Amino acid sequence: MSTTQQSQESVDRFLKASEELMSMGETFSGNIDVALEGFKIRLDAFLKTHFLEKAVAEMLGQSFSEFEREVRTNLDGINKICTEGGQWYAFCFGSALGRQVRPPTNADPAQDLKVKTRSAS
Amino acid sequence: MQTKKLSEEEVQKFMQGCEDLMLLGNKFTTSIRQAVTDLKGTYDPVLKSQYMDKAVVELLTRSLQDFEKKVEGNLEGLDKICTKGGKWFSFYLGRAVEKEFSGQPAPGGRSAEVQMFDARREPTELTTGPHPLAKKAGG
Numbered sequence: 001m002s003t004t005q006q007s008q009e010s011v012d013r014f015l016k017a018s019e020e021l022m023s024m025g026e027t028f029s030g031n032i033d034v035a036l037e038g039f040k041i042r043l044d045a046f047l048k049t050h051f052l053e054k055a056v057a058e059m060l061g062q063s064f065s066e067f068e069r070e071v072r073t074n075l076d077g078i079n080k081i082c083t084e085g086g087q088w089y090a091f092c093f094g095s096a097l098g099r100q101v102r103p104p105t106n107a108d109p110a111q112d113l114k115v116k117t118r119s120a121s
Numbered sequence: 122m123q124t125k126k127l128s129e130e131e132v133q134k135f136m137q138g139c140e141d142l143m144l145l146g147n148k149f150t151t152s153i154r155q156a157v158t159d160l161k162g163t164y165d166p167v168l169k170s171q172y173m174d175k176a177v178v179e180l181l182t183r184s185l186q187d188f189e190k191k192v193e194g195n196l197e198g199l200d201k202i203c204t205k206g207g208k209w210f211s212f213y214l215g216r217a218v219e220k221e222f223s224g225q226p227a228p229g230g231r232s233a234e235v236q237m238f239d240a241r242r243e244p245t246e247l248t249t250g251p252h253p254l255a256k257k258a259g260g
Contacts, residue, residue: 018210025199028202031191032191035195039185046180052172053172063164067159067160075149077145078149081143092131092214
């Protein structure tokens, strides 16, 4: 096997691994989303029963709404890193090697995320 | 379609971008952890109070623990991607560019362009296969 072939394979392997890593990130973030949804359903059921004082139920409900908003905002940011960020890795890595790689549609990868971070923290 | 190779400056910029993006990822996971802690800070006193039926307390406590465990497992996976994964990106890109700038690696003779990647040593092993990490974090 020639050196060029080996290096081509190595690049392909890295690009594939990078893609898988980003896809794993999306899976992890998706799992958190599913867990959040599951907990919300159970909590809603509790809050609607008469085993809780109305004021307590309201307080818990409000507290959870804030929590949900916070988590979802941050999950959006993570998803963006895994989708758009992943495309940028492939693009820059490929370009560095002189490969023909289609650039991601978003011209500025960090812009959206920076805005999100401010609202997410 | 892009055909030209990246310049040294562009590569530097990309490496910095990579690092920033991974730091952002860590920040997002930290924010989620903090949100869980805050939620527990509100729920725990209520669960210990007299305002709730004992059975409801038990069920809600178990649900909350289950949820927390799932979130934490997946956040660990995300942290791993953002820390070790990020280092691997830099390492591979650095190596690729090193080959491009210097051609075949010559012992002892490294160009100035290559030296900027010297600090980027090979990271410790990252298990990227779906089995260990995904199993641990399975939702």
